[in-house]
Amino acid sequence: MAVKDLNVLPEHLREVAVPDGPDFGWPLDLAPSVIQMLIDAGAVVMGVEAWMVDEEGVPASVGWSSYDLGEIKDDWEDAVARSKVEAEEVLTGVMETATEDGVNYVGIDWAFPADIEVVEE
Numbered sequence: 001m002a003v004k005d006l007n008v009l010p011e012h013l014r015e016v017a018v019p020d021g022p023d024f025g026w027p028l029d030l031a032p033s034v035i036q037m038l039i040d041a042g043a044v045v046m047g048v049e050a051w052m053v054d055e056e057g058v059p060a061s062v063g064w065s066s067y068d069l070g071e072i073k074d075d076w077e078d079a080v081a082r083s084k085v086e087a088e089e090v091l092t093g094v095m096e097t098a099t100e101d102g103v104n105y106v107g108i109d110w111a112f113p114a115d116i117e118v119v120e121e
Contacts, residue, residue, distance in 0.1 A: 004110070008041040009034065018051075020059045023107050025051045028098055031106035035087050038110045044072050044079045045087040049107035050094045062103055065090040073116055 004024060006014045013034055017024040026034050031048075038045055049064040067086040072079035087108070094106060 008043065009037050013037065018053055018057060018059055018105060020051075020061075020107065023049075023109060025049070025053065025059055025105040025107040027105055028095065028103065031091055031094075031108065032088075034106075034108055035084070035091065038108070039080060039084045042076075042080060043110040043112050044069065044076070044116075045083040045108060045110050047107075047109040048087050048090040048094065049109075050098070050101060050103040051105035051107050052102050053105045059105060059107070061107065062101055063094075064107070072111075073113070076113055 004022060006017060006024065009017075013026065013030060016030065017026060035045055035048075046069075047065050047067070050062040051059045052062055053059045065086070067090070069079050069082055069086070072083075091106065094103060097103070
């Protein structure tokens, strides 16, 4: 799995990203901005995870989304638009239960066309 390129995000979002292997998470209040920035950059948001990050900065996944975007390579722009809808719906659910679930970060997975080609080879 390739390392995500955070350079598609502005510096203030790169600085607060918490890594977990090849994945990254952001504080709850910044997650909507991260999703929008990724969509604006032309990425397909592949998934959204609810995370608990402890005082030492160690993340643990509390729950994750899994949605089927179909054949994303055939119509990339449509896949980007559909992924935005799916990601925002999942994020809304995460936000609604964040306090009771102890969620303080959101992990976000994304891909660009080159990422998909590498995975399929």
